[in-house]
Amino acid sequence: MCTSSVDPLVVGRVIGDVVDLFVPTIDMSSITYGTKQINKGCDIKPSMAADAPTVNIAGKTSDLYTLVMTDPDAPSPSDPTMKEWLHWLVVNMPGGTDPSQGK
Secondary structure, eight states, rough: OOOOSSSSHHHHHIIIIIOOOOSSSOOOOEEEETTOOTTTTOOTTGGGGGGGGGGEEOOOOOOOEEEEEEEEEEEEEEEEEEEEEEEEEEEEEEESSSSSGGO
């Protein structure tokens, strides 16, 4: 498990370049690739990311959420020739569930 005292989304310029600064309204309960739990700022190998992660979010089941997986500097930070790449998007996902419950 990776941890950091500084928000890696700010350090990596995701917040600022890709999205504006925001205050999260829910926590990502868990994100795993296989058996590896992922937190913001963790590096994973491309082979590990070939399959979609298992994601669970907190929140009320009566509230709907949107989950976006994007690569803001594809294929790499040193050579972002594709710029932002949308891997997948899930909408209308009820809180307390996983992406399979969305659209």
